[in-house]
Amino acid sequence: GAGVSQSPRYKVAKRGQDVALRCDPISGHVSLFWYQQALGQGPEFLTYFQNEAQLDKSGLPSDRFFAERPEGSVSTLKIQRTQQEDSAVYLCASSLTQGAAEQYFGPGTRLTVT
Amino acid sequence: KQEVTQIPAALSVPEGENLVLNCSFTDSAIYNLQWFRQDPGKGLTSLLLIQSSQREQTSGRLNASLDKSSGRSTLYIAASQPGDSATYLCAVRGNDYKLSFGAGTTVTVRA
Numbered sequence: 001g002a003g004v005s006q007s008p009r010y011k012v013a014k015r016g017q018d019v020a021l022r023c024d025p026i027s028g029h030v031s032l033f034w035y036q037q038a039l040g041q042g043p044e045f046l047t048y049f050q051n052e053a054q055l056d057k058s059g060l061p062s063d064r065f066f067a068e069r070p071e072g073s074v075s076t077l078k079i080q081r082t083q084q085e086d087s088a089v090y091l092c093a094s095s096l097t098q099g100a101a102e103q104y105f106g107p108g109t110r111l112t113v114t
Numbered sequence: 115k116q117e118v119t120q121i122p123a124a125l126s127v128p129e130g131e132n133l134v135l136n137c138s139f140t141d142s143a144i145y146n147l148q149w150f151r152q153d154p155g156k157g158l159t160s161l162l163l164i165q166s167s168q169r170e171q172t173s174g175r176l177n178a179s180l181d182k183s184s185g186r187s188t189l190y191i192a193a194s195q196p197g198d199s200a201t202y203l204c205a206v207r208g209n210d211y212k213l214s215f216g217a218g219t220t221v222t223v224r225a
Contacts, residue, residue: 004157031211042118042203042215043158056212091157098211101146101165105158 002026004106006092012112013082021077021109025094032075033103034067035091043091049075050098061086082113116141118206120216128224133191135219137204142182149178149189150203152218158203162189194223 005024013019025032031050035043036059046065048056051072060067064083069075079086089110093103117140127133137147146165150158162171162178164187170179175192191198201220205213 033211033213035213040217042205042217043213044215045212048211056210059212093158095211102148102160102163103213104160105150107157110155 004092004094004104006090006106006109008109009107010110010112012114015083015113016081018078018080019082019111021079021090021111023075023077023092023094023106025073025075025092026104027073029094029096029104030072031095031098031103032069033093033095034075034077035093036061037089037091037108039088046077046090079111082111084113087111087113116144116206116208116214118204118214118216120202120204120219122219123217124220124222126222126224127194129194129196131194131223133189133194133198133221133223135189135191135202135204135221137187137189137216139185139187139206139214141206141208142185143209144182145207145209147178147180147187148205148207148213149176149187150205152201152203161202194221196223196225199223 034046037043045059049069064080089108091108092106149161164180177190201218203218204216
């Protein structure tokens with residue numbers, strides 16, 4: 001079956017622009033996660049949804065970052081007034097339930113802020 | 115906060131040699147530990163998942179061990195091939211749902 005998909009795969013933004021990154025989880029997966037991976041580093045947790053409820057946003061770096069999952073399926077990560085330090089790969093993952101052992105990752109969106 | 119360290123950061127071996135990748139973590143109260151593979155420009159592919167009650171998992175040429183009390187896991191790849199060249203990431207899940215990742219080990223297998 002289809003895995004986790006993300007779009008766009010690559011995004012170049014000028015500093016100060018707003019961007020929106022989309023994640024389509026595996027159908028039926030309750031839990032959805034966003035991670036940020038800087039160059040040469042491992043992914044860092046950003047936020048977590050269970051269905052449409054955002055249960056944890058403790059990893060969001062600043063109030064310029066906002067995530068939503070209004071119908072409990074597709075999620076959007078929005079970054080306002082992008083800064084150069086926002087350049088990274090943004091990874092989305094989903095799992096069947098909160099307690100499920102495995103998270104399945106999408107291919108990521110590479111954001112470059114110039 | 116859980117800290118995950120992977121050593122070495124990079125590894126280059128000739129084809130056929132066995133690979134040993136190390137992962138250490140600071141908080142032994144984990145739910146599971148997962149090894150991922152990441153190819154350039156790609157997402158993460160799960161290789162092996164070890165539950166906290168398990169000592170090891172095997173899949174084909176891959177074997178991962180877990181010593182929770184000492185905060186260590188080792189990934190062994192037998193008889194390496196050029197197609198094994200990638201970055202390998204170790205991730206620890208605590209009793210919540212978050213994964214804490216190491217920075218990875220970049221492996222190059224020379225033909």
